[in-house]
Amino acid sequence: MTPRLTVLGAGVMGTGIATLAIAHGIPVTLVDIEPAVLDRARGSVDRQLRHAQLLGAAPDVPPGELTTSTSVAGCAGSLAVIEAVSEHAEQKDKILREVSGIVAPGTVLISNTSGIPIDELAASVERPDELVGIHFMNPPYLITMVEVARGPRTSDRTMESVRSLLDLVNRRGIAVHDAPGFVTSRLLHPMINNAARIVGEGVAGADEVDELMAGCLGHPTGPLRTADLIGLDNLVDSLFALHERLGDPHYLPCEHLLDKVRAGRLGRKSGSGFYEYRS
Amino acid sequence: MTTDQAVDSVASTISSYLETKAGGPVAHDADLAAAGVLTSMVAMEIVVFLESTFGVSIVGRDLKLDNFRTVDSMVALVTRLRENPDNA
Numbered sequence: 001m002t003p004r005l006t007v008l009g010a011g012v013m014g015t016g017i018a019t020l021a022i023a024h025g026i027p028v029t030l031v032d033i034e035p036a037v038l039d040r041a042r043g044s045v046d047r048q049l050r051h052a053q054l055l056g057a058a059p060d061v062p063p064g065e066l067t068t069s070t071s072v073a074g075c076a077g078s079l080a081v082i083e084a085v086s087e088h089a090e091q092k093d094k095i096l097r098e099v100s101g102i103v104a105p106g107t108v109l110i111s112n113t114s115g116i117p118i119d120e121l122a123a124s125v126e127r128p129d130e131l132v133g134i135h136f137m138n139p140p141y142l143i144t145m146v147e148v149a150r151g152p153r154t155s156d157r158t159m160e161s162v163r164s165l166l167d168l169v170n171r172r173g174i175a176v177h178d179a180p181g182f183v184t185s186r187l188l189h190p191m192i193n194n195a196a197r198i199v200g201e202g203v204a205g206a207d208e209v210d211e212l213m214a215g216c217l218g219h220p221t222g223p224l225r226t227a228d229l230i231g232l233d234n235l236v237d238s239l240f241a242l243h244e245r246l247g248d249p250h251y252l253p254c255e256h257l258l259d260k261v262r263a264g265r266l267g268r269k270s271g272s273g274f275y276e277y278r279s
Numbered sequence: 280m281t282t283d284q285a286v287d288s289v290a291s292t293i294s295s296y297l298e299t300k301a302g303g304p305v306a307h308d309a310d311l312a313a314a315g316v317l318t319s320m321v322a323m324e325i326v327v328f329l330e331s332t333f334g335v336s337i338v339g340r341d342l343k344l345d346n347f348r349t350v351d352s353m354v355a356l357v358t359r360l361r362e363n364p365d366n367a
Contacts, residue, residue, distance in 0.1 A: 051323040054342045142319055221318075229320075268320075277324075 002027055002064070003079035008072065008095055010034075010041035012231055012269055013112055014084035016140040018066065019048035023058040023141055024169045026079075027065040031072050038068040052141045059170070072099050080165055082134070084112040087237040092116065093124040100125035108161045110134050114238050115181035115189075117245070118151030129155035132162055134173065135182060138229050148173040149182045180245035181238075188226070189239055190250050193257065195223040199274070200256025206274040224274040228267035232260050289333065290354045296328055297350065307350040322347055329353065335360040 005021045007014050010032035018028045022045065030045075032038050045066055052058040067074075072095070075081050081099050085091045092111065100109065109131045111121055122128035133149030140146075148162055159175065166173045176183050195209050204212070210222020219226075227235055236253045243251035260266075260273060267273035290307060297305045301316045311317040317325075325347050326337050335357060337346075346356045 047323070047327070050326070050338070050342055051319075054322055054326060054344060055319055056344070 004029055004067075004077070006031060006072070006075040006078040006081045006099075008032075008081065008083045008099065009085035010037045010068070011084065011086070012138060012234075013136060013140065015041045015044045016048060016138060017082055017084055017112065017136055019045050019052065019139075020136075020141040020169050020171075022064040022066055023049055023052045025059075025061040025064050026168060027067070029067045029069055029074055029078070031069050031075070033070060035070055038070070042066065042068065048139065048141055051139070055142060057142050072102060075099055076102050076104065078103065078107060080108040080110055080161065082110045082112060087114060087116065087234055087241055089116055089120065089241070092121055096121060096124040096131075100127070106130070108132065108158050108165070110162070112136055113149075114234075115185040115242055117180055118149050118178045119153060122151055122153055128153040130158050132158050133178075133182070134162065134166075135184060137184075144171055146171050146173045147182055147184050148175040149178055150175050151178045181242045185238055185242065186246075188223070189235065189242060192223045192227045192230075192235060193239055193250070193252075193254055196227070196257040196260075196274075197254040199224070200254060200259075228273035228275055228277075231267050231269055232257060232273050233266050236261050286354060286358060289357050290350055292332060293329070293353050293357075294350050296332075297325075300324075305350060307354075309350070310348055312344070312348050317344070317347060325353070329357055333357050333361065 004027045006029045007018045008031050010030050014030060018030045021028045030038065030041055049058065049063060081103060083092060083095055085095055092113065096109065105127060107130065109125060111118065111133050112135060113121065113133055114135055118131060118133045122131050125131050131151060132154045135147040135149060137143040146166065150159060162173065181189065198204055198209055199206050206224040210224050213219040213222045236257060239251050239253040264270060265272045268277050271277050294305050294307065297316065300321055301314065322344060330336055341356060346352055
């Protein structure tokens with residue numbers, strides 16, 4: 001039997017990570033507490049798989065099978081378990097605690113946190129040496145590099161398993177030491193926050209900010225298009241998480257960003273954010 | 280409606296959709312990838328738009344970027360899939 005991957009949380013990142021594995025022929029169990037979310041996730045994974053094929057980002061292998069479940073009970077025999085729930089330490093603590101009590105020793109537990117320190121999350125698990133961070137970028141099935149966050153207690157053996165897993169899905173990982181926001185979020189999130197602040201102050205529109213960052217500074221899409229892709233609610237959560245741990249007021253989400261979230265303009269996934277999206 | 284008229288109508292529906300993406304007129308033979316319109320995200324939006332607008336399903340070997348580089352190539356794809364719905 002092909003080893004199965006368990007992904008916890010069927011939001012934007014959970015479904016994207018599931019698609020990445022399925023596209024590489026690995027069966028996935030996707031777990032979420034909301035049956036309606038799981039129903040939508042099936043459609044999303046199907047569409048994302050076609051997206052990967054369209055862009056030549058899926059190898060020519062039969063896709064892995066997708067199973068959905070509202071319970072983590074089935075994760076015991078998994079190759080690895082990837083946690084991709086919201087960026088709230090309490091939610092991550094709850095699910096990691098539950099899963100850690102079920103899986104066999106030797107099963108790598110991976111958090112897709114964008115910036116909560118791994119050693120902080122390690123307090124929730126029975127075997128801190130088997131916990132590691134893999135920060136996938138959105139969309140995971142298109143972006144070939146990931147940030148691997150090694151906690152102070154993460155073992156060499158776990159790092160070896162991470163390398164094997166990333167090989168299976170054809171991803172390259174860059175390993176960094178544990179710190180709030182690691183490297184990518186610590187640099188990107190305050191930049192997006194400042195870009196939003198600039199738009200809020202009326203210095204420039206979102207498209208002008210993005211065009212300047214792309215045309216003058218070589219950013220692939222501009223920070224505000226990236227923000228819409230990340231999801232503005234997730235960005236706000238991550239900024240608060242960074243502020244709580246680093247203290248620097250620059251990490252506090254600016255009013256313009258908070259206004260968008262309060263208005264339900266969460267980016268691509270809600271149909272509008274800094275830009276409008278159809279279909 | 281003659282076949283030519285049907286093709287014209289498909290072409291104009293597609294180009295008016297693309298004009299909202301490109302922010303300006305789109306020639307039917309313009310290379311949308313070279314123009315920077317056909318980004319990785321927009322490419323999939325176009326697939327979904329064509330499927331929902333023309334009632335076709337684009338799968339398998341038809342799912343390749345070359346089919347979506349110009350209005351002309353999209354019209355050819357939609358026309359073929361409408362004529363042979365089983366030959367996907």
